[in-house]
Amino acid sequence: MLQQTLLAASRRPGLRRAVVAHPATRRVVDRFVAGETLDDALAAVHALAADGLAVTLDHLGEDVTDRAEAVRSRDACLRALDGLASFGLGPAAEVSVKLSAFGQALPGGHDVALELVRPVVEAASALGTTVTLDMEESATVDSTLAALADLRRQHPGTGAVLQAMLFRSEADAEALASPGSRVRLVKGAYDEPATVAHRRRKDVDAAYVRCLRLLMAGPGHPMIGSHDPALVARAHELAAQHSRSADSWEVQMLYGIRPEEQRRLAAAGTTVRAYVPYGADWYGYFMRRLAERPANVAFFLRSLLTR
Ligand code: FDA
Secondary structure, three states, rough: OHHHHHHHHHHHHHHHHHHHHHHHHHHHHHHHOOOOHHHHHHHHHHHHOOOOEEEEEEEEEOOOOOHHHHHHHHHHHHHHHHHHHHOOOOHHHEEEEEEHHHOOOOOOOHHHHHHHHHHHHHHHHOOOOEEOOOOOHHHHHHHHHHHHHHHHHOOOOEEEEEOEOOOHHHHHHHHHHHHHHHHEOOOOOOOOOOOOOOOOOOHHHHHHHHHHHHHHHHHOEEEEEEEHHHHHHHHHHHHHOOOOHHHHEEEEEEEEOHHHHHHHHHHHOEEEEEEEEEEEEOOOOOOOHHHHHHHHHHHHHHHOOOO
C-alpha cells in the first residue's frame, strides 16, 4: 500500500515541487544519487573504479514532454561518454538510458527515441563500451525490446533489462538468451496491475529464479541487477554449475545500496557493476528507491523532522 502510494506520488507534479524544494530532502537524496553534475558523477566513478567496480552511468531524466528535452538527454549522454573516455576504462564503464528520456512517449515516439539513442550507442561502440536500455512501465516493453533488436543489429553489445515481476519476462528471457546478449535481470520497480505482473514478493522472487536459470544456462552475458543476498547467492551457484568464467556474467547494484557488499563481492572475484545516477532530475528515481524499502521512508521522514 505504502509502495503504491509512493509510486503514484512519483507522478504528481505538485508533490514533486514540495519534495524537491524541501531543504532536508538533499541529505537523503545524496545517499542514492552521485550528484547533480557530470563532474560529481565522474568523481564517483573514479572512486568506484579504484575499488575494483565497473560502472554504468545514468543521466537522470524520464518522461520528457517535447523533442527539445529529448535532444538534451541525448547530448547529456554523449557528454557522459566523453567524460568516461578520459578514464580509459573500456567496457568497465558504460551508460544506461531510459527511452522515455529520449521521447518514447511523444507522438511517433518509438522512432524519435530510436533516432536519438542511436548516436549514443554509436559513440559508446566507438569507445569500446556499451549502452543498456533501462526498462520502464510494462506498456513500453514492446517498444523498448524492438528498439533493442534494431540497435543490436549493428551494436550487438547493447543491453536490455527484464523485470521478473512481469509475466512475459520468462519468454523474453528465453528469446534474449543468445550469444553476446547482455541482459540485466531485475525484480521490477514500477506499480504494475495484476493482469500483467506478479504482485506478491515471493512470486516475484520465484519468477526471478526461473528467468535467472534461463539466462545463466544460455550463451549470453547475464547481469544480475539485485541487492537480494539469496538471489545473488543463487546466481553464484548457477555460474558454478554452468562453469561460467567471471567475465561472462556480472552482479549489478545501485549506487549507495549495500556498498560494502559491492566491494566485498568484487574483491572476491565477482564482476560487480555499480549503477551510478546523477543529474538534477532525480525525483522519479528517488521515489522508486523510497518505495522499495519502508526503512528508507522512515529515514527520509526522520530527516524532515530533524532538519
Ligand atoms: P529487494 O527489494 O528484495 O532488496 C533486497 C535487499 O537489498 C533489501 O533487504 C535491502 O537490504 C537492499 N535494498 C533494496 N532496495 C533498497 C533501497 N531502495 N534502499 C535501501 N536498500 C535497498 N527496475 C526497473 O524496473 N527497471 C530497470 O531498468 C531497473 N534497473 C536497475 C538496475 C540495477 C543495477 C539495479 C540493482 C536495479 C534496477 N532496478 C530496475 C530496480 C529493481 O527492479 C528493484 O526495484 C530493486 O533492485 C530492488 O530489488 P532487489 O532485487 O534489490 O531486492
